[in-house]
Amino acid sequence: MKISFTINGSAQSVEVDENTPLLWVVRDVLDLKGTKFGCGKAACGACTLHVEGEQIRSCSYPIKMVEGKNVTTIEGLSSGDSLHAVQQAWKEEIVPQCGYCQPGFMMATAAMLDKIPNPTDEDIDKNIQNICRCGTYYRMRKAIHRAAAIKSSSE
Template identity: 55%
Template sequence: MQLSINGRWVEADVEPAMPLLWVLRDVLALTGTKYGCGVAACGACTVRVDGQPVRSCVTPVSAVAGRKVVTIEGLGSASSPHPLQAAWIAEQVPQCGYCQSGMLMAAAALLERKPKPTDADIDEAMTNLCRCGTYQRVRAAIRRAAGIKA
């Protein structure tokens, strides 16, 4: 199956029903995307497909054939961080860090859709769960990346 992952075409010899999360992690070794619940409830596995945030644990890989998949590995890099990643560091958002790649992918989709989101927009878009309770810092970092004063 031909997949577009982080701007590159890759060939993956997998069953069509295999969840995208397992293809990313186990076949393509892109382990930045995390497994939390497996039932679309927590958001730890969030990636973007054609710009939309998608929970990869419940997405069969066949559903993304020929579509543009972006994972946390494609968001930015240490030398060239995405504005959200810079804001995440400035606001010291991560605690254990486990949920954070999913948070960042959901936030990136939000800011592309709404560059100046309200708190209500943020709450509506950020349905990801964080057992460390970073919600207020996530909100602050999204505001910072959007250039919104607290």
């Protein structure tokens, strides 16, 4: 089936089974490898990206549901060479260790900050439900607060 949507600002059409998870279209058809496969059951958040600005676990999101919609992946989070506030904060706090889960966390954070510009620790606990095995949560929390500050100062 032919599905048309916008990804990172560009119009795209793909010819795949309509139930193919968005993750595999993004990774293997469109060759955007920043969105990760972790569990295939929406349990870990490694595949988090945005559909219409909402954080979505793309491993369990059929491609047919993005028809006509806007999809953003980690590759589209920054604009050109300038990093998104979340990526900038992640760098400043030196968050990643192995780094595999980090794009999912950054996408979840970016979506949260659009709704809650100055999240409390409770907001973070509630909205950021991904899994990181290296245990970078401590630095992530600092980076999330820092990203909120960067974002609010640039607006």
